[in-house]
Amino acid sequence: MKTHSDITHLLNKPIRNEHDYYHKVVYPLLDILGVPEEFRWPQFPIRNPFGSGDLRLDYLLYVQDVPMVIVEATLAKEAFADGFRQARNYARNFETKIDEIRDMTVPFILVAADGDIRMFRATPKGINIEYEPLDGFLAWEEIMSEAQLFEPRDMAQLDFLRPAVAPPTKPIARPEILQAKLAEQFFFELSMALKTVDSLKDASGRDKDDAQIMLMNRIIRAARIHDEAAIDRACQEAGLDKMMLEIVEAALKRYQQKFTTRQFDGPAVARAYREFVSKAFTGESRSLPIRWGKQVRYENTARYFTPTEIIQQMVRLCHIQPTDKVIDFTCGSGGFLAEAAMSVPDEIAGDFLVNNVVGVDIDPFCVETTRTLLGFLFPDRADEVKVFLHNGLYAKPHYKRYSDDKKAEPYLVAGQYDVVIGNPRATFYSGGNEQRVFKLWEERYGAIQHTWDHLFFVRRAIELAKPGGRICLLVPDGFLANSQFQDLRNEIWCQCEMRTVISLPRVFKNNNAKMSILYMAKNPRWHPLWQVMMASVPARLEHPSEDGGIEWVPTNIFAELEGVGELFEVVTAENAELPASNDR
């Protein structure tokens, strides 16, 4: 390990411009750490995790196919926090088009900016990855030896460095990062096997997503407690033939030790599970079971999950307290519920989850996924979570095509939540039985002029909140901008105190929807000096180009959004100083 005193002499040099900074600080820094030139990749291209275009890292330090350290360096004044945010968001969503480097959470980042240089390592926090500071800097031999934990593709090629690359006796990289990668691999192997099973498809060959994920989760649950008989039973009931059963058993055997030692639990594995589900089961043509009389038929549905970093910032806006009751009534894969539960102190998080947090979704696939996700985070509380299959718009079943769970009803009564959070569906009304549904809505809210889903959801969110309750939704931009929704906006502004609107560029993979975060509190306490923060994260930002001109580069959306979140804290603190007023 190199210490800060090994590098402090780099920080006091007079620097003329960005190029000079690289010559006098960044290259010498990599030399001090002993990084050979062939393992430094300047301007390494990565996919923009959300949004279009590629982004470029200042440097990637890698060992064979394993990306080990992202280096972000800038001369700009007061840019350390920005550089850190950039590097962190690149590192936790690291995806590249370059085949020779694998996609994975990058275990370390190195930030040089604003007269400071620090190294950080990846640490799971909730369903997110955070980066915590190290006490010094990993030297190249240590980076090499840490890389061995991630089993680089071809260690033989590193033979000339063999004496230096024994695996570390006391690893610095967090083992959960590695476990998560293995867990994701296991989820894919299991799901690939189950995807070929006939009984998990409907008559037209369409995947029964819900049946597949239920079987998968049953197998995972049984593997956790080493109940092989239960695994066999689950597979037989699902109609797996002998050959398929053998494939499943072989996959389980490969990973058995991970289950036995409980390495397949915890936040990093929960994140890996959500990533697996997003990759394998989201997009335009997924399937949803619908009841027709006594029959169940699978219909097409589009399924998208909210990006983790957006969830994180939305939960942060809400300042969730341990006494708050929280609901996401369109919970999808359970991202908001997981983040909400992890936002209270660790020692009460499990109790908070099972007593104060409620999830509802109309899609059995999502209910199953959410329960499993929360089970990875809180394995001992998995059976107690309050996640229900129900139409979130109604407290009672209103339409027989969905198999509403009666147990949800008490949790769907209006006016009981301190926080209503989520990312409701945003299309034209798509639930069937239109005449009756619109009549019901008219009875509840008077005339309804438009039939976009989110208009129902925003009203319902307000209805579920208690007086003073906070409502934080990801809604289509159109809701806030289109003149046709002015009446609805007026209706909402009469019922709620606006806190912030943050307009985002396109954030869903394979979906062009442009969304905004809408955060408000039920029942207005307007004050003439009250500040409402209106912010916008653009898709591209101006950047000085090498030829001295200006170029437009894709925004690191999450880093920008985090900065907006920090600004909101300032605005909130200033508003808190104002005396309460009903002066409107």
Ligand SMILES: C[S@@+](CC[C@H](N)C(=O)[O-])C[C@H]1O[C@@H](n2cnc3c(N)ncnc32)[C@H](O)[C@@H]1O
């Ligand atoms: C954009 S997704 C939410 C994703 C979720 N925030 C996540 O992180 O995974 C919208 C969800 O709304 C659900 N949904 C649609 N109509 C619903 C209704 N009437 N009641 C409850 N859930 C509904 C869909 O099944 C879908 O899971």
